[in-house]
Amino acid sequence: MKINVYVTLKPGVLDPQGKAIHHALASLGFAGIDDVRAGRFIELEVANDTSDDDLDAMCRKLLANTVIENYRIERG
Amino acid sequence: MKINVYVTLKPGVLDPQGKAIHHALASLGFAGIDDVRAGRFIELEVANDTSDDDLDAMCRKLLANTVIENYRIERG
Numbered sequence: 566m567k568i569n570v571y572v573t574l575k576p577g578v579l580d581p582q583g584k585a586i587h588h589a590l591a592s593l594g595f596a597g598i599d600d601v602r603a604g605r606f607i608e609l610e611v612a613n614d615t616s617d618d619d620l621d622a623m624c625r626k627l628l629a630n631t632v633i634e635n636y637r638i639e640r641g
Numbered sequence: 642m643k644i645n646v647y648v649t650l651k652p653g654v655l656d657p658q659g660k661a662i663h664h665a666l667a668s669l670g671f672a673g674i675d676d677v678r679a680g681r682f683i684e685l686e687v688a689n690d691t692s693d694d695d696l697d698a699m700c701r702k703l704l705a706n707t708v709i710e711n712y713r714i715e716r717g
Contacts, residue, residue, distance in 0.1 A: 571682050572682070573682065573684070583683075586683065586703070586704070589703055590699055590703060593699075593702055593703060595695065595698070595699055596688075597687055597688030597690070597691050598685060598686070598687050598688075599686040599687065599688070600684075600685070600686040601683065601684070601685055601686075602683070602684040603681065603682075603683050603684075604681070604682040604683070604684065605679065605680070605681065605682060606647050606648070606649065606679075606680040606681060606682035607659075607662065607677065607678070607679050607680070608649070608676075608677070608678040608679075608680065609674060609676070609677055610674070610675040610676040610677075611673055611674050611675065612672075612673030612674075612675070614673070615673050619671065622671070623666055623669075623671055626669055627662070627665055627666060627669060628662070
């Protein structure tokens with residue numbers, strides 16, 4: 566079973582990577598960009614009987630730093 | 642206008658980050674994980690008149706290394 570996990574910084578948390586991308590795009594001449602936020606996208610191939618609780622625990626224990634990040638789990 | 646960009650390694654390209662996550666999850670006791678692939682997830686806030694060509698150019702010029710990565714653009 567395919568699972569997609571999206572890890573993004575919580576609103577208000579400084580995003581230096583996003584800022585760097587934003588500046589780089591501007592210096593390449595791309596106009597009209599108001600904001601850029603960078604996050605992680607993790608694709609998991611797991612057994613079909615993997616429970617939502619298991620997936621949640623994987624995110625809380627490893628995939629996301631829940632102090633500064635949010636995560637979203639999407640079944641593929 | 643909100644745009645989501647997903648950057649993932651092309652199939653067959655070695656993914657050390659994914660491997661590291663896979664091993665870490667296993668050592669935390671999570672069973673039934675067959676594969677892990679790590680990628681990037683970039684949220685762009687752009688002007689409404691930003692064209693598909695512009696978005697494509699942003700990806701090809703900066704956001705993705707098209708030699709080893711695929712990208713997917715999703716209008717938010």
